[in-house]
Amino acid sequence: MRVKTEEKRQAIVDAAFQVFCEVGFERASMSEIAARAGGSKATLYSYFESKDLMFADVMMAAAEEAKVATELLKTSLPIRETLLRFGKHYLAATLKPQILAVRRLANHEGGRSHVGALFYERGPKVGWQMVTDFLQQALDGGQLRSCNADVATAHLRGLYEAELLELCLLGVPADTSSRNIAKVVQRAVDVFLAAYGPTDKGDAAA
Structure with missing residues (x-):
């Protein structure tokens, strides 16, 4: 029995990503992924159940x-x-070509199968729940006015992504330099705190 290795798993992940990007989830075959990863379908299924x-x-x-x-x-x-x-690191990572490819794939498959939802449950949902928990702590500590932390998280994410994400997803030329990302994030946080920051001690304690 062959021993599983992280190196082999990464080779499979890399090959699968290429195939999914080229032909989509439905048309991607395990045989093609195995061939690119330099193994067999049995090897693939030893690492991934489906x-x-x-x-x-x-x-x-x-x-x-x-x-x-x-x-x-x-x-x-x-x-x-x-x-x-947080916003500068998040937006810079989100706008990288590989991450944009992931977003396009997830959006495409979301309308065709359940794998888009599966990805959301195992990935973005977990990360943004951490942001919600952070905002709830800020709310409890009086750094935000009384609000629904889940809704505030959705608004914060929308503000971070508002100026650049759609352009980049559609392939429209956009300034994704670190300097411009910093400006975009600053505007996003300004708007967020204008809406959710405490206006006075009464709001902070509410």
Whole structure:
């Protein structure tokens, strides 16, 4: 019996990502993925129980960098500075070509099969729940006015992505330099705190 290795698993993930991007989930064959990874279908199934789970894991692996940004929420810095740091790392990762490819794939498959939802449950949902937990702590600590933390998270995500994401997804030329991303994030956080930041001590304690 062959021993599983992380190197082989990564080779499968890389090959699967290429095939999914080229032909989509439905048309992707395990035989083609195995051929590109330099193995057999039996090897693939020893690492992944199904093509569905492979798709979700491949998408999550490709998007891992965007999730790493949530570690920046574990800080005692003021909320504005924390949201700025988190936003710059999140948006920079999200706008990278590989991550954009993941988003396009997830959107495409979401209207055709359940694998888009599977990816969401195992990936973005987990990361954004960490943001919700952070905002709830800020709310409990009086750094935000009384609000629904889940709704506030959705608004924050929308503000971070509002200026650049759609353009990049559609292939429209856009300034994704670190300098411009910093400006975009600053505007997003300004709007977010204008809506959710406490206006006075009464709001903060509410």
